[in-house]
Amino acid sequence: MAQGTSTAVVGLQWGDEGKGKLVDLLAPAHHAVVRYNGGANAGHSVVVRGERFSLHLVPSGILHPGVLAVVGNGVVVDPEKLLDEVRGLEARGVDTSGLVLSSRAHVVMPYHKTEDALREEELRTAQDSAAAGRGVLRVGEIGTTKRGIGPAYADKAYRASAIRVGDLLRPDVLAGKVEIACVFKNALFKGLGGSLPPCDPHSLTAALLEQGERLRARIRDTTALLHDMLAQGKRVLFEGGNATLLDVDHGTYPFVTSSSCSALGIGPGTGVPMNRIGSVLGVCKAYCTRVGAGPFPTEQINEAGNRIRERGREYGTTTGRPRRTGWLDLVALRYAVMINGVTGIALTMLDVLAGFDEIPVCVAYERNGERTDRFPPDGHDLREWTPVYERLPGFGQEITGARSRKDLPANAAEYVAYVERAVGVPAQIGSVGPDREQTIHA
Ligand code: GDP
Ligand code: IMO
Numbered sequence: 001m002a003q004g005t006s007t008a009v010v011g012l013q014w015g016d017e018g019k020g021k022l023v024d025l026l027a028p029a030h031h032a033v034v035r036y037n038g039g040a041n042a043g044h045s046v047v048v049r050g051e052r053f054s055l056h057l058v059p060s061g062i063l064h065p066g067v068l069a070v071v072g073n074g075v076v077v078d079p080e081k082l083l084d085e086v087r088g089l090e091a092r093g094v095d096t097s098g099l100v101l102s103s104r105a106h107v108v109m110p111y112h113k114t115e116d117a118l119r120e121e122e123l124r125t126a127q128d129s130a131a132a133g134r135g136v137l138r139v140g141e142i143g144t145t146k147r148g149i150g151p152a153y154a155d156k157a158y159r160a161s162a163i164r165v166g167d168l169l170r171p172d173v174l175a176g177k178v179e180i181a182c183v184f185k186n187a188l189f190k191g192l193g194g195s196l197p198p199c200d201p202h203s204l205t206a207a208l209l210e211q212g213e214r215l216r217a218r219i220r221d222t223t224a225l226l227h228d229m230l231a232q233g234k235r236v237l238f239e240g241g242n243a244t245l246l247d248v249d250h251g252t253y254p255f256v257t258s259s260s261c262s263a264l265g266i267g268p269g270t271g272v273p274m275n276r277i278g279s280v281l282g283v284c285k286a287y288c289t290r291v292g293a294g295p296f297p298t299e300q301i302n303e304a305g306n307r308i309r310e311r312g313r314e315y316g317t318t319t320g321r322p323r324r325t326g327w328l329d330l331v332a333l334r335y336a337v338m339i340n341g342v343t344g345i346a347l348t349m350l351d352v353l354a355g356f357d358e359i360p361v362c363v364a365y366e367r368n369g370e371r372t373d374r375f376p377p378d379g380h381d382l383r384e385w386t387p388v389y390e391r392l393p394g395f396g397q398e399i400t401g402a403r404s405r406k407d408l409p410a411n412a413a414e415y416v417a418y419v420e421r422a423v424g425v426p427a428q429i430g431s432v433g434p435d436r437e438q439t440i441h442a
């Protein structure tokens, strides 16, 4: 079984479960915190004594001096955004000397962001009039963060014209790749974008070389670095970006992101094999949220949903979009626990549910009289199922001051116990507010 003393922190829903808070809490017990997937689409908030930090590409361990913050090879890095983020942290007195970056990570280019926006616009408009009349299911937009994530991962799979962080230090290789990339992108933009100015390989290359110089000291073979650390008995914490139901293979495809967000992505995204992962902490809210398009069976477009959004301050860390809100979906949660090999859960945002008379939780799905507790493998199929709810008694008191299970009102404690029974793993951590201190340890 597991050899390692390393830990993974992964999101079990559609993102924004509070992974940043959990990583920040656990980081001091580890020697390195490693991001393995996603890019600047992630927004992880850490609140320290009322002061809020929003992290996008920089691992959430950065607030702990002495803990290495590693951007692994599976991440797609927008160098401009990364440099901005580092500058912002340093301006607030954060020591960023522990931040290192894999030379194998891929670069998000300005044309990836343009392509992301163009594709979304095309998806939004292309099938409007045509589809319905022909009995064709309209796909519609994904609702991406427009951070260029999908196009960057697509180019990674295309290979020849994709740019890796290590290329920023090799002018000849970089120039050749950028030149050919511009051929492909300009053809695409001419077809889709019409009036967009073409990409200029010379200015793009010059900008990247300059960014490469600024990042030079941080660029490493992080696979070798992590294996050396593990061989010395050091502890590594893997930080998932995005979340399981947005995983490109296992999420609500096609309404997903473009990387392996679940714990299954740690191997390819860092070079560290699965058997080095000791425990997997799955982070889930006491309810559900989703940003962007796609199926969301327990969504509440009503007073209850609005109340959750306002109490939970459910507005995106990256885009500021209001998050869609709904009740806890135990069908989806059991699936996510299974996919990730979760050993314990962190149940966050419990405080947000205070004041509801009763709290519905989804225990199964129903379709034309058929009932299932299996999560459907396709996002379009998922839309056809409706949730079956069980209603648990609510709790009236605010619980942000609770620091142990004993401090919770009986119905809140029972809600936690119900979730534990339903998913078959213990709640190792409870969270009753954004601050580090507002935490219940099992
Ligand atoms: P992440 O993407 O999983 O790291 O989550 P985000 O940081 O995007 O979103 C979670 C939001 O909830 C942030 O604003 C956190 O500060 C906040 N938060 C985290 N845990 C709790 C909690 O237990 N209760 C409340 N009310 N807010 C929390
Ligand atoms: P964290 O790490 C919430 C969603 C987007 C969109 C879909 C695809 O903060 O939990 P993309 O830009 O990745 O191509 O968008 O995925 N999405 C997230 N939603 N939290 C995230 O990250 C997300 N990362 C991507 O809203 O629906």
Ligand code: MG
Pocket (backbone or CB within 6 Å): 015, 016, 017, 042, 043, 044, 045, 317
């Ligand atoms: Mg987030």
